[in-house]
Amino acid sequence: MRRSVAIGAMLLGILLVPGMSLAQPSTARDGTASAVAQALDRRDDTIEAFYAARDFRAAWHDARRVEALAEALRDLAADGLEPADYGAERLLADHRQAREAGDQAMGRFDTATTRTLLTALRHLHHGKVDPRRVDPDWEVPINERLPPAAAIEAAVAAGEIAALFDRVRPSYAPYERLRQGLSRYRELRRLGGWPRLPEGPTLRPGDVHPDVARLRERLVRGGEMAVAAADASILPGATLEAPDPERFDAELEAAVKRFQRRHLLEVDGIVGPQTRAALNVPVGRRIDQIRLNLERARWLMHGLPEAFVLVDIAGYRLAYFRPNGETWRSRIVVGRPYRRTPSLRSRITHLTVNPTWTVPPTILREDVIPKVRRDPDYLARQNMQVITPSGQRLAPWQVDWSNPGNVMIRQSAGPDNALGQVVVRFPNDHLVYLHDTPAQGLFAREQRAFSSGCIRVQGVIEFAQLLLDDSGSERDLRALLAEGRTRNVPLAEPMPVVLHYWTVHPDPAGHLEFRPDIYQRDDALLRALDRPLSS
Incomplete structure (x- = not known):
């Protein structure tokens, strides 16, 4: 995302005004006011505050106002939500029936319609699905604050329902690009989608094969018009440059x-099994992916700070949106599917230069101890020491590695340390952080899920120096590294950091990038998103 994409959203107001005194209904102003008051669920402060703002008068007596709401609800399809x-x-039909049935029915219709409005606003603002239902490790706070009840009531009274929906919809450019992409892909589906590339040989540049014609058609349907073959039947006898x-x-x-990227x-420009499989994903599945990532965007895209670090887990990217308006970007390595990098929101507080590495318990149990059992010299080659809980160093031969007990293993600082030369730290319950790595070759791969949960950052020394500079810390990182001493270096001002998971991302030109679902999260979210509200 560019700088203008990722910043500038204002925090929305709270739904209820603190200390609000809820008025009693005024039956003199509206014949259905008493029925509205009777139909209210007094346990729902939100809806009660809405009606208190209008002295408990009915909100939906005017059919034109109901139609405006129905139209706004239909438009939720463009956000990947289901208007049904x-x-x-059925809103207009229910409205007519309620009017014919009298005040009590109208009171019930009115309060039910307001509940529908508030539910739709919440879903559009911060998502239909609670992310904690589909990701037990979710740690990102959700901004659930809608506009104040009086502002919602004023929009309803003015019939400005569409404008109210626009107000709560995420205002960042990537969200709008996802909506535009959803529209394009639905139009593709309406036109028949794209052809399937049949199983066959690997296709390479220079090949002549009937499957190449099908490949051209598939790419043209996806927007690559430059590779379209001419139809000679259009101009018989003409020489067509195609x-x-x-x-x-x-x-x-x-x-x-371009497709592979x-x-x-x-x-590599070669259509082998992986590229063929990606080409053959049906357009309906791509539509579902866009809808899922619109939902993920609603979870996050409110109140983002002026400057922050964004870790795009499934895209293997880091973007640092700096206070001066510039953006620093880099490739990253994230956790393997069985050691997932979590979604979270925190603040970078300090750096560790020339770090030692205390092997985390899971890696110790599952990786290091089995290697020590197979190879007694493993610890010495890795510059690792055995430490007791009290800090005493043990020789490897002093430990029964079939039952090592409560020992720790620590790797000394140095060029082969697993954390490299610098660690960027931020508080979180998962003990993950951003860090350097001696395994620089992994950054050349397109898919980079190789770590044990922490995030390796290409060019992390440059990144860390920018954090120091932008926070006013006035420290020279390379000078600190040259000293060779392990130390923590605080930032003068903490820097917000967000780790999030997107399997579809729009680039600044509006092209959609589809990423592999490395943590297998899409299907669970799709089931939750498509679950009817009544279930």
Whole structure:
């Protein structure tokens, strides 16, 4: 995301005004006011505050106002939500029936419709699905604050329902690009989607094969118009400057590379099994992915700070949106599928330079101890020492490695240390952090889920120096590293950091990048998102 994409949202007001005194209904102003008051669920402060703001008068007596709400609910489809969940198509009929049935029915309809409005606003603002239902390790606070009840009531009274929905919808450019992408892919589905590339040989530049023509058609349907083959039947006898549809030429190779880059595949221009599988994902599945990531965006995209660090887990990227308006970007390595990097929100507080590494319990139990059992010299080669809980050093031969007890293993600082030369730390319950690595070759891979949960950052020394500079810390990181001493270096001002998981991301040009669901989270979220509200 560019700087203008990631900042600038204002925190929304609280729903209830502290200390609000709820008025009693005024039956003189509206014949249904008493019925509205009787139909209210007094345990729901939100809806009661809404009606208190209008002296308990009915809000939905005007059919035009009901139609405005129905239209806004229908438009939720553009956000990946299901209008049927909110009864968009039956609202007007229910309104007519309630008016015919009298004040009590109208009071029930009125309060039910207001509940529908508030439910839709909440879903559009911060998501239909509670992220903790689909991710037990979720740690990111959700901003659930809607506009004040009086502002919601004023919008309803003015019939400005669409504007109210726009007010709560995330205002960041990536969200709007996802909505536009959803519209494009739904239009593709309406037009029949794209053809499936049949099982066959690997296709390489220079090949001539019937499957190449199908590859061209598939890419054209996805927007790569430059590789379209001409139809000679349009102008019989004319000489058309167009590629041989069955020849894998340079233009087609470039289009395949663009596709691979947008799907986090190895960018080699060759259509092998992985690229073929990505090409054959149905358009309906891509639509579902866009909808899921609109939901993920609603969880996060409110009140982002002016400057912050964004860790894009599934995209293997880090972006530092600096206070001066510039953006520093880098590749990262994240946790393996069985040692997942969590979603969380925290603040970077300090750096550790020339760090030692105390092996975490899981890695100690599952990785290091089995290696020591197989190879007694493993610890010495890795510059590791055995430490008791009291800090006493033990020789490896003093430990029964079949039952080592409560020992720790610590790797000394140095060029081979697993954390590299610097660690960027922020408080969290998962004990993860950003750090350097001696395994620099992993950054060249397109898919980079190789760590044990922490995040390795390419160019982390430059990144860490920027954090020091931007926080006013006035420290020279390279000078500190040259001293060779392990030390913690605080930032003068903490820097917010967000770790989040997106399997679809729009680039600044609006192209959608589809990432592998490395942690297998999409299906559970799709089931929750598509679950009817009544269930």
